[in-house]
Amino acid sequence: MDLASLIGLIICLLLMVFGIVFDGKNVNFGALVNFLDAPSAIITFGGAFMCMMASNLMSQFVAGLKSITLIFKTPQINQVETIQTIIRLANTARKEGLLALEEGSADIDDAFLKKGIMLVVDGTDPELVKAIMETELDSIEGRHKEKIHFWQDLGGMGPAWGMIGTLIGLVNMLQNMSDAAAIGPAMAVALLTTMYGSVLANWICAPTANKLGKFNDLEISTKQIMIEGLLSIQAGENPRVIEEKLKSFLAPADRPTGEDAGGE
Numbered sequence: 090m091d092l093a094s095l096i097g098l099i100i101c102l103l104l105m106v107f108g109i110v111f112d113g114k115n116v117n118f119g120a121l122v123n124f125l126d127a128p129s130a131i132i133t134f135g136g137a138f139m140c141m142m143a144s145n146l147m148s149q150f151v152a153g154l155k156s157i158t159l160i161f162k163t164p165q166i167n168q169v170e171t172i173q174t175i176i177r178l179a180n181t182a183r184k185e186g187l188l189a190l191e192e193g194s195a196d197i198d199d200a201f202l203k204k205g206i207m208l209v210v211d212g213t214d215p216e217l218v219k220a221i222m223e224t225e226l227d228s229i230e231g232r233h234k235e236k237i238h239f240w241q242d243l244g245g246m247g248p249a250w251g252m253i254g255t256l257i258g259l260v261n262m263l264q265n266m267s268d269a270a271a272i273g274p275a276m277a278v279a280l281l282t283t284m285y286g287s288v289l290a291n292w293i294c295a296p297t298a299n300k301l302g303k304f305n306d307l308e309i310s311t312k313q314i315m316i317e318g319l320l321s322i323q324a325g326e327n328p329r330v331i332e333e334k335l336k337s338f339l340a341p342a343d344r345p346t347g348e349d350a351g352g353e
Contacts (some may be wrong), residue, residue: 091292094160094300101292106253126281129254133285136250142245153239157293160300166311169343171202172335175318187212187323201225201312205319215323222316226309233305237298244294251286255279314338 110118174197181193187209194206204225208218258279263271288301314335321331336344 090161091163094296097296098292105292122278124281124284126278128287129139129258129278129281132257133247133251133282134289136253137243137246137289138288140246140250144242145239149239149337151273153236153243156236156239156301157278157297159236159304160297164304167288167308168311168314168339171199171314171320171333172339174202175315175335176332178329179322179326179331182322183325183328187226190322199315202315202319205315209319209323211253211343214262215320216315218323219316219320222312222319223322224314224318229312230305230309231348233301233308237301237305240294244290246299247286247294248283249286251283251289254285257283283336306327310338 106121109124110116110120141153145153178190178193181189190206191210194203197203197206201222205218205222206219208221213221258275262275262279265275266272317338318331318335321334326334
């Protein structure tokens with residue numbers, strides 16, 4: 090589990106609660122009741138989510154909602170290990186030929202890398218290998234961005250529906266100005282929808298979209314390393330050259346030593 094997402098969301102919630110119950114001198118948990126209003130929640134959350142449902146196919150809507158669980162999972166991606174694997178394959182191909190890669194890939198679990206290896210083993214033209222792998226990479230990134238855009242769009246819907254709820258509340262308040270004592274509480278309730286919309290956008294949607302975006306960037310970068318590595322192996326480049334080429338994808342502090350990378 091990725092504790093950063095869990096801890097971050099929990100602490101954000103606690104900070105909001107702290108701001109509500111602490112008035113500078115005393116702690117009053119009863120103040121939480123002032124921030125709970127069912128009609129405001131229904132207008133804001135219901136309106137935002139139903140607009141997202143109307144904007145997507147039902148399968149896309151459900152998949153978008155489910156994707157929030159991904160931010161609590163640690164991605165099983167290690168770029169250093171990926172480079173080590175490719176260098177190992179390069180050494181195998183240099184010593185035993187490209188056909189030996191099929192046996193050398195038996196313990197590789199990544200379907201993308203395995204597909205590329207089989208294309209190389211089958212003697213596919215390098216340009217065609219590159220085109221096939223990049224097409225699949227674009228498809229993967231497209232599916233990822235669909236989930237990212239879902240949360241970005243929902244984050245835009247939240248404040249909009251919060252404002253709609255506030256306007257509804259203000260209209261109802263102005264229609265009943267005879268009781269001056271009720272104006273303040275009515276205004277407070279009207280403003281709750283704006284708060285709910287902001288909370289939805291900035292507490293849930295923005296962190297989710299940002300985290301999914303970072304996971305996408307990491308996976309796409311890793312698969313670009315795989316493509317570059319496989320094409321270099323197919324071209325018969327020296328494992329040392331391949332190693333240096335692939336290490337350029339990493340930040341200097343993350344780059345493995347020659348021994349760690351597995352080069353000859």
